[in-house]
Amino acid sequence: MLNFFRNKKPYYYILFASFALALASVIIYVSNGANEYNKENISGLIVAMLIAGMVFTAAAAVFELRYIKYVAYACLFYGFLQFVITELNFWGNFIIATDPVPAEAQRYYLSLTVIMLLSWVTILVSALWQKSSEYKKEKEQDKEVAAE
């Protein structure tokens, strides 16, 4: 078991970070909503996308296939964008402060936004890193084959 993990590249471990961030996003979002004002308004689509992203991230970890990471990325990215657009007015209240949002609510919302953003960024980084690494490996293999 230990050997299994010892042999893994860094992009494999990034997967866990992505999974953890997505899990944290779901838990925080479902339990507290987008912000203190919007606790009751939980978007099913956002939750579904985050869960789907987690499932595909887990599958990518199990099967070690970078193609699955792309699917996970698409889900998490779409979930993130939905989160941003459903809370467009919250952003508006940051900028046009006729009725300003309290600082603690701003901090909470921004933190959740960053967590969601990191979840899709990390899986994308993992996928692209894996892609680069595997193509490099293939290229070397091709060279070896050609040399033989």
Add this chain to the structure above:
Amino acid sequence: MKIFKKKLWETLSVVMITLLVIAITVNDVTTARSGQINEFLGTMSYEIKETEHPDDYNEEDYVYFPQEMNFDNIEEYYRAVNERVEAEGLVLLKNDNGALPLDKGSKVSMILSGSAETFYATHGPGITPKDKINDDAASELLPNHIITLKRAFEEENKLSVNPDLYAFYKDGKGKTGRAQIADKSGTKKTFKTNEPAWSVYTQPVKNSIANYGDAAIVVITRISGEGDDVTAIGSDGIDGSYLSITAEEYEILRQIADRKASGEISRIVVLLNSAMTIQCDFLFDEVLRIDAAMWIGNIGGSGARAVAKALVGEVNPSGRLSDTFLKNNFAAPSAAYWKVNEGFASVYENADKLNLNNLQKYYGVYVENIYVGYRYFETRYEDYVLDRTYVGSYAYSDDVAYTFGYGLSYTDFEYGNFNVTRNGDEYKVSVTVRNTGAKAGKETVQIYLQKPYTSYDEENGVEKASAELVGFAKTDVLEPSAEETVEITVNREQFKSYDAYGAGTYILEAGKYYLTAAKDAHDAVNNILEKKKAGGATVIADRMVGTGKAALAAELTDVCSVPVDSETYSVATETKGTGNEVSIVNQLSFMDPNLYDGVINTARSNEKVVYVSRADWDHTFPSSKTVLALTEDGEVKYDITSHKPIVEKEGLTMPKYDRNNDVILVQLRGLPYDDPKWNDLLDNLNFGEMVQMLTGCFGYTPAIRNVGKPFTDEDDGPYGVSHSPYGYSSMSCEGIIASTFNKDIFREIGKAFALDARCKADKGEVDVQNLNGLYSPGLNMHRCAFGGRASEYFSEDPVLSAIASRNQIEEMQARGVVSHIKHFILNDEESRRNGICIWGNEQSVREIYLLPWEWSIRPSMSQGDNNELGAHAIMTSFNRTGAIWSSASDSFMMNILRNEWKFDGYALTDMADSNAGVFMTYDDGYMNGTDCFLGMGSPNELDKWANSVTFNNMLRDSAHRVLYVTANYSSAMNGISEYTRFVKKTPLWQAAVYTVLGVFAGLTAVSVSLFAASMIIDAKKKKIVAA
């Protein structure tokens, strides 16, 4: 095959997936907000097609609201109206030794930064564009430009302005930024004046004053606006209030006074440039040697010309104060509450324990009862003069600088031939006004009522003010020695009082009533005191401030023949004789802590809130904090929580949908609201269309094609179209409009707003202005000096507000511009306005705060000749009434508004599409009489209630109201005939979004397919190599 290069297609696939996800999201956003995008771009999701017309078809027959003015001539007209309003609205407060008017051509120094940083308007173009400021009288006045005081002074060489001092304020060291500094939480601002100190003035600037010393014109400016009340405690005013002058201002005034003493300056004139009541104690400070003062309010785009004309005597001031100006703003009970509670909004004592959020935990109490503005000062004054029991001591002159209705003129007027006659329920008051001075001018005659304050009232907590404005009239221009007799009708209904704790309805009581013709509220009380004295009452003469005339007051004893009549006005007037009479009973116990179990005061067990009462002034005046908490369960928990369960009403059936019976909206134009044909039209709708029409009203109401409902375009505009690109569109603030006391001007304002809204600009890049509705007028009250939105509301007096509002509305409605009066209800301050709980008692709410709405809406309160032209739309407010969001209060929205007043229009929320507005929920709103939500729309949000029969019926009622108002009162119907059909059209921008989405979807499919193919080929290749 190179085409199947795996790495390339993989990279492309990732890029295309990213772009596709973004495109899908953009499509989601634009679809949901298509109405707003269409409005912004001037596009439509339908086009109008005409079916075959009969031979006698005449297009003009279908122009229901003809356009009276176009863009080429609107500006000149609008500027003239603004100037006229300011000319009749500005109030001359002080004019010692005939300091005003100034000689034409006088050389003047404008003092303080307000001379260059004058405040024109809080809404619209007045506040923003520096490039529209035009302060050079030698230059041509460009279209759309705001006329500054300096420019107006120098036009036609009225006055010559000290250029060095002006430059010092405009671009030099004297330039200041009035500050609104946010606190750490980001939700509270501190208003500061930041006037530069005298030490900042350079010597050349100081020296320049002597060369322009005919007069020092001191411009004291205070800004305010939406979202915040101004700072009562912690500002840089001498007493910590933003509305008192600062130490810097005082020092500058003192320096100017010294120069007057030395002869460098001949006279000192103060202009108060603020919609709020600046504290006026300094005007009485002998050290400052101030000769004259004028309240000019926020002057709008062209009001400066009127100010200039008034200063040189080309305009004779005839404005009368629409608010009481005080020597100490905290002397008013509403402001005293503000002081002892350290602001208007307090947090419930147990807010943390109950886990209340920012939209639930704040409250404010209207402890002042009915004693708003002059009602407090004049009543307490009369009680003191009459030495009533429990009156305490009272020094009227220490509190009041200039009372409500006060105003000087450059001439003098005398009243005579005062007469009151009764004809049924109407009292006709007539009085002859004679100009006894040397200049021509107008006079405002004010009629005040005093009701008897009886032992029944004391026992039952019914309050009566010593003077209530019940009517007024303005004379024409009277030349010296000329006279005019004015007649004012007072309806007996105005004599009623609301008895919340006794009869639970309106009552009329036996006793002595007084009507008096007066120059202001204090004059009215003095007249009545003299009348009482003449009738044998004991009046302590040396307690009187000023004198009165008994001959200008009438004592009425025939008003009510029984001790307490709780029958006559217990039935809603609009319903009398209809067979469906509506009884007026207590509706607002849920917002009176003394009648509502959900509120507790841990320091007091019986009377949780002490309301100010003339039964005991000293012990009821706010002197300690009003600390409230909520009970942990029970009705308050239900009231303060959003998404109340929908209780299905018996006897309702699911509405019919999509009947396609060919009935369209225009065919129902002119039919009564309850005509059965409306059902045929409503049957053509479906749930989705109703949701579309009612949830997405962000400055418009959406079009519904299959019933022929056009898109209607609205804008904010309490005193002028708010988002107009034109500088001229700023009007003087509502307080100045009210202080004209001139019904003709109120009507002219309505006309000007309507014509401006519909002026249809078509000037190259200039935005198009073709509106069918305005969120105007603002109709909340000036209950406290620190209310930040004073510029959008008329007055502290409900009757003046009501008459101003009703006249304006009728002229707007007559021109197809739907007036959305705002904000219903009790949004009289801005502190924590999102969700703050407002507590008060029913008498004060009905008599002070609801009355202007009642007069603006009830058909029988018509001020013109068409009683259909009252308000047909309202905007509700952000605050709660008690613990319930105002727009979700069945008592206000249904029982009072619709049942008692017969309001047949629609109720639109204030900005609901924000996170601060999340407590303003669709279900709570629609279930309680709210019809439209000011937001971007929510196509699916209402689906969860789609199967509720009751919810569907409530939504259908809302759709009915919107359609009814559009059909009958909106200029959007112009050009629509029974031959008109609305055909679906995809706007260009939407087609572009669909195209981009399709292209990205296609490219994603291609790149993913090619990637897959390349992988297969690659795998096969490797297999072959391996083999």
